[in-house]
Amino acid sequence: MRQEEIWDAVAAQRYDTPGTGMFAEEVLGPTVDRLVELADGGPALELAVGTGRVAVPLLQRGVPVTGIELSQPMVDQLRTKVDADALPVVLGDMATATAPGRFSLVYLVFNTISNLLTQAEQVACVRNAARHLLPGGRFVVELWVPQLRVLPPGQPGTVFTAEPGYIGLDLLDPVTQRLVSHHFRFGRGREAELFRSPHRYIWPAELDLMAQLAGLELESRHADWRGTELTAESTSHVSVYRLPAG
Structure with missing residues (x-):
């Protein structure tokens, strides 16, 4: 199935689970806290913004957010929370779509880069993220470690x-x-x-090579948004890449 067929109106209406699952405060709180820190006072771009699970609370914390999203029904659900003037969204593929401006932070959360089903598409996505960054800006990926x-x-x-x-x-x-x-x-x-x-799963070292091809350097990698040390037993990672200031 194509992603547009998966993320239809039914999926969009059922996606939000306020206070539980991905929307639980113990999950969402540390995510937003870390992204506020990494944005460092600048604007942010969320690839595959969805219904705004992360973008809306990040906006409420004072970070200007723009989104790119493939699914119109997901954007429609987002619009029940915030209007286009406050949180603009470009409708398109995260591997190729272009948002106006440059950003201090571009981020991809909750394994979403794995929705791209070929290595070539994933490489294109990382390159697209790098093109949107200001010099010294960061690209953040939350992804599971293949088990x-x-x-x-x-x-x-x-x-x-x-x-x-x-x-x-x-x-x-x-x-x-x-x-x-x-x-x-x-x-x-x-x-x-x-x-x-x-999905297509990505090994952490493979993701590092994708970032290198896009001109990005690994700045940090932890097991979660709280900064827990990554070990051989970790099931996920949050990797932060930086575009050199020069």
């Missing part, structure tokens, strides 16, 4: 979450670095609802 160690030999899939009413299952192809996440939600009856999203 192939948990994949049983000969098995293409692994369960990443199992709880009452929800099962999350990934089917992987290590050759292409592609996976499809399957999200099953169900109640007491026989019926279940399935939401699928395709």
Whole structure:
């Protein structure tokens, strides 16, 4: 499926879960705090801004934010929170679309760069981010660390979450670095609802090379937005790249 088909009006209406999940204060608070720090008083650009989960609270903290977003329904949901004058959005692909101006901070959160399904598209996205940066500006990526160690030999899939009413299952192809996440939600009856999203996972070292090709330098890498040390057991990372001031 194309990303435009995945992030349709139904997905946009169900995306926001105020106070829980991705919108829980313990998740969102440290994210916004760190991005305010990294913006360093300048404007920010969010690639794949979605419904404004991060952009709206960042704007409320005094950081001017512009967005790029592929899905019109997601932008429509964003517009129920803030108008276009306060948070302008360019409708287009994050790998190619251009927003007016230059920014102190460009950021991609919650694994979104993996929605681009080829290495070439991901490289183009990082280059696009670099083109939008002011000299000395930062590009920030939040991404999961591929957990192939948990994949049983000969098995293409692994369960990443199992709880009452929800099962999350990934089917992987290590050759292409592609996976499809399957999200099953169900109640007491026989019926279940399935939401699928395709991804291409990126190794941290691979992401570093993409950044290098775009003229960016790795400034820091931690396991989360709070600055926890990254270890071999970490399941995610927040990587900060910088465009040299010269």
